[in-house]
Amino acid sequence: MLESQRLSWDGTGRIVSIEPEATASPRPLLLPGLADVHNHGGAGHSFPTSDLEGCRAAALHHRAYGTTTLLTSTVSAPAEVLLPRLELLAQLAQEGLSAGIHAEGPFIAAVRCGAQDPSAIVDGDPGLFREMIAAAGGHLRAVTFAPETAHARELVDLCAANDVVVSLGHTDADAQATTAIIDYAVAAGARVSATHLCNAMPPLHHRAPGPVAALLRAAMAGRATVELVADGVHLDDELVAFVADAAGPDAVSFVSDAMGAAGQADGAYMLGALEVVVAQGVARLRTADGSPGAIAGGTSRVIDQVRRQVRAGWDLGAAVRAATSGHRLLGLRDRGELRVGARADVVATDSNLYPLRTWVGGVDCTPSDLQAGDPERRGS
Template identity: 60%
Template sequence: MHETGTLITPRGVFPNRRVEWEHGIITSIEEVSASDTPEQPRYLLPGVADLHNHGGAGASFPSDPLPACRSAALHHRAHGTSTLLASTVSLPEELLLPQLELLAQLVHEGAMVGIHAEGPFVNTLRCGAQDPAAIIPGDPALFSRMIDAAQGTLRSVTLAPETAHLGELLELCAEHGIIASFGHTDADFPTTITAVRTAAELGVQVTATHLFNAMPPIHHRNPGAAAALLRAAGEDLAVVELVADGVHLDDHTVEFVLSTIGAGRTSFVSDAMGAAGQADGHYILGRLAVTVQDGVARLSTNDGTLGAIAGGTSHVFDQVRRHITAGLDPQAVITAATTGHRLLGLTDRGDLQVGMRADIISTSWTDTRVYYGGELQV
């Protein structure tokens, strides 16, 4: 099989290329004449990564049964996500551990590559769409049980830098190869940067959970966690997640981060919940009711008003299309959308090169075809 168009990759933009593949592996990439390319401009991108995703297609990873979670994973795959972590939320142990076991089954069958546990060791002051009743101080014994329940598939955990027993939690991350993602925090700059450097000394990969969201805004006299995490990324000690959907972050904020610390130190994520790919309406995230209105998910309240942003409704490819068509540097955008592959050590994807997996997004921006392992996704 083959596709022809302009390649957009982390290595650069290459017009007039024909990509061929067999048995799911790219076998050749050749330059062709402009007359051999489609009349309508077409772009070929590598499949993207999403390390923070709570569901889609009406299904929720933190609470739904196996078939529904499988459908959510395959929904995002069909929209260009070739590397996916399924995210849980803060839940009581009796609900969290069985759900980790369930999601591990989907990892073993290949529907996703791992699990991200968003909580429960975060700060209730910055709970966002997390259930404050389920948030608890850092508990290394519980974290060990979470790791066991996930059967080797827990790849990332969101921790507040100020949570109890952080050192012991980070030691478990180091032992099991788990990313420490700092977020849902009220920590100040010194506490946060110390946590990052402690993790780095232990050899733990660090990310920032949806930078700027669920943490204090940067103030010139109190820079807080957000500034510390940007500083850490600038020192190449961390990668920051950006929910670059125009809802969680203004587009100028996304441009600012990319131009300040570099696309390779950022990772676009969807933070998607069950409403991704669905109509406006009422949904559940963990144990909390969510209302989606005009594509924006917010917590429902008893008085009918809408509360905090409760996850996203986009796919990572939607964010790529948004920013490239708005004029951001295509190479920087696709770099940010594929950083997650590198963070997980997946060297067979995230670019378009001979010998790599044929995870390819072929798009005119209005018409898109997605190939996963060379197979057209529908």
């Protein structure tokens, strides 16, 4: 992050100089573009269900708010729905609007389905996974599956062979089973992450530490990255701080887990085939009796989580590292930091970390409403 410095890039979209700039007036704070490796949509549109134009709008919404590297996330769905969806989302990657696709399911544990459709969950199926990889046309970058699913090691082998991150989650596995799959994945040369750590998995218990302990230990050893939805809804801020202190911010990846309601008003939405109600910014599955359903994705953006955690006491540099570590998880070494030679993915914010402008590869991607002042913060 830079303050009171001038950053320049050339026609190739690479940073060529960073120089001090003397100024008496307040200057925007410059941050590296943020990464979100788990995102189901925004601006009223859903990556699992919207048409191509709607998916473009969702991707551009998050880009305008500083997420310059995005994985578009699916949900568990029957093959006849999932495979065409992967083909559609591959078009976003081909257009440069995403860094690829994250398939959340369908090889997960039904007892930990969360906001996934239980009828669409299936046992690990290497044949179906090969079809998913093919449908994504080389753009499948991560897949969430449960360590205890059938053929888990074959799924890992396919991930290692196709540069797909092994993201473990929606699981009821114990610590030993989780550690065994982590060990196998690391030995196979696959990158490993935890899908929204603590959510959709058994809670940490002193006699049954479960997948949380196994994944956290792996992160502390530099063998895994743990996703944290650091929005104050999915995780308490104290838990976020604890995980970051234990594993270090470079092993933590802030993710939005956003659904269509991100950037929108409260109301009724869909997440895949499931109905969702958003009230006071919290998305939950609709239930027949009106009682609170399972949390159904997020409504924040990654920059919102950076701002929240800084207000909670985080050092800004650490928060930015947690919001850019997704680049390293994906092997994108040319972005996620402001240095000469890096791609000019840059976010300018005010002193309160509200975004003002976003550049991707040196190209200004800021919509007119943000250039005129973010309506969410007018009068604040």
